Amino acid sequence: MGKGRAPCCDKTKVKRGPWNPAEDLKLIAFIQKYGHENWRALPKQAGLLRCGKSCRLRWINYLRPDVKRGNFTPEEEETIIRLHRAMGNKWSKIASRLPGRTDNEIKNVWNTHLKKRLSPKKTSESSTDESKPESTITSTSSSSSQSFFSIERPNSPKSTTPYTNEFCDQAEQLSMEDKIEQDSEKAVSSELLIGMTEDPKESSASFSCESNIVNSSQNVAQKPEETLASPLSVSIYTVETINIVNSGQKVAHKPEQQLASPSSYLGPYDVGHILEIPWEPDYEFWKLLDDDSPGSFQSKEVQLGEFSANQNMILGEEGVQDGEARKWTNDFENEFGVVGEIKESNKDHNFLPKNYAVEPQMDHTKAFNFDDMTEAESELDFGSIPLWLSSPQNTTLYFNTDQ
DNA sequence: AAAAAACCCAACCGCCTTTGG
DNA sequence: GCCAAAGGCGGTTGGGTTTTT
Numbered sequence: 001m002g003k004g005r006a007p008c009c010d011k012t013k014v015k016r017g018p019w020n021p022a023e024d025l026k027l028i029a030f031i032q033k034y035g036h037e038n039w040r041a042l043p044k045q046a047g048l049l050r051c052g053k054s055c056r057l058r059w060i061n062y063l064r065p066d067v068k069r070g071n072f073t074p075e076e077e078e079t080i081i082r083l084h085r086a087m088g089n090k091w092s093k094i095a096s097r098l099p100g101r102t103d104n105e106i107k108n109v110w111n112t113h114l115k116k117r118l119s120p121k122k123t124s125e126s127s128t129d130e131s132k133p134e135s136t137i138t139s140t141s142s143s144s145s146q147s148f149f150s151i152e153r154p155n156s157p158k159s160t161t162p163y164t165n166e167f168c169d170q171a172e173q174l175s176m177e178d179k180i181e182q183d184s185e186k187a188v189s190s191e192l193l194i195g196m197t198e199d200p201k202e203s204s205a206s207f208s209c210e211s212n213i214v215n216s217s218q219n220v221a222q223k224p225e226e227t228l229a230s231p232l233s234v235s236i237y238t239v240e241t242i243n244i245v246n247s248g249q250k251v252a253h254k255p256e257q258q259l260a261s262p263s264s265y266l267g268p269y270d271v272g273h274i275l276e277i278p279w280e281p282d283y284e285f286w287k288l289l290d291d292d293s294p295g296s297f298q299s300k301e302v303q304l305g306e307f308s309a310n311q312n313m314i315l316g317e318e319g320v321q322d323g324e325a326r327k328w329t330n331d332f333e334n335e336f337g338v339v340g341e342i343k344e345s346n347k348d349h350n351f352l353p354k355n356y357a358v359e360p361q362m363d364h365t366k367a368f369n370f371d372d373m374t375e376a377e378s379e380l381d382f383g384s385i386p387l388w389l390s391s392p393q394n395t396t397l398y399f400n401t402d403q
Numbered sequence: 404a405a406a407a408a409a410c411c412c413a414a415c416c417g418c419c420t421t422t423g424g
Numbered sequence: 425g426c427c428a429a430a431g432g433c434g435g436t437t438g439g440g441t442t443t444t445t
Contacts, residue, residue: 017414040431053416089434089435090433092432103433104412111411111412113411
């Protein structure tokens with residue numbers, strides 16, 4: 001009998017590799033509407049040629065509204081280090097202490113930054129297997145760890161007393177849990193700010209939505225690029241227009257608009273210009289699409305991490321899936337006010353070279369038809385097709401999906 | 404300016420755990 | 425208790441980006 005674990009899906013029939021914006025949108029829209037009761041069934045229901053696992057991962061690590069993006073704060077890094085000392089490579093447990101951060105992200109941060117930062121100190125730490133919690137080590141590492149935890153945070157308003165002693169005292173580990181939790185929450189709450197930024201050297205545009213919301217308790221200076229590290233950032237260039245563009249994309253906008261220089265990898269999308277609203281604690285953006293507006297995205301459940309039961313159960317039976325999938329795309333179109341198709345003129349951009357500067361055409365009555373996207377476009381490298389979605393309020397989502 | 408090296412991170416893989424019949 | 429399916433987790437990797445030579 002062909003034992004061994006059955007693959008979770010037929011690898012030959014699923015798309016792999018980076019997600020494109022159309023796929024992301026489908027996933028977001030589907031989960032917004034129906035939740036994610038069954039990851040394995042979800043791709044088919046949502047019209048995605050992806051493995052269920054891949055969908056889950058994409059959602060959890062990237063698309064969830066409450067995923068916090070951007071660089072880790074010193075507080076978060078300290079928390080990670082502390083927890084790693086206590087737990088080892090229990091990334092998901094560590095992540096659970098850092099709301100908004102994913103295990104994958106924490107793991108990456110650890111492997112790329114924190115481990116290296118700590119490694120010089122480790123020479124005196126008997127080069128222990130770092131996958132093991134420090135609790136298994138009869139530690140004499142207090143001196144070495146001390147230097148790290150004394151990280152200087154010059155502007156930090158609150159006491160940032162390191163936990164060196166606590167960590168040297170295994171008996172206090174448990175009692176630390178609450179403290180750790182509090183701290184991580186503090187760190188997070190100070191992060192829950194709308195990272196609307198303007199790159200001073202990139203944009204001189206005038207905008208009508210220029211609100212910089214800054215948490216007053218967050219005194220640590222943030223480099224501009226730190227606030228941009230968002231998977232799906234949104235640029236607002238007029239009150240009613242939302243612009244989502246892809247990273248490094250040279251897209252021509254209104255004359256006064258200038259693009260941010262391609263930054264380091266910010267995920268499949270990033271921002272060009274003007275105002276950037278990180279997708280992360282991006283309740284403001286979700287709000288834009290929420291509730292009362294006819295272009296509602298009905299995001300509250302997702303924001304709160306709750307899905308109503310009836311919402312989840314709309315689907316579920318095979319056989320109705322195709323119909324349902326079509327129905328939801330129709331609903332989605334209705335909600336978004338998607339009324340048209342790809343503009344003929346835009347279709348032509350299919351054949352433009354990558355990074356070709358495409359002048360967005362401010363025609364709010366034409367938009368992308370999601371139904372048509374299902375099989376064809378989602379499989380394509382989108383090239384430079386600009387996709388326009390428009391809502392009744394002229395909120396325009398512009399996806400220049402060049403990857 | 405070009406090439407090489409280092410860095411970074413999203414995504415994948417496979418194993419383990421949980422759940423339900 | 426057994427088995428299969430699905431979810432979850434941690435390790436690893438591919439490839440894009442940035443830095444260094």
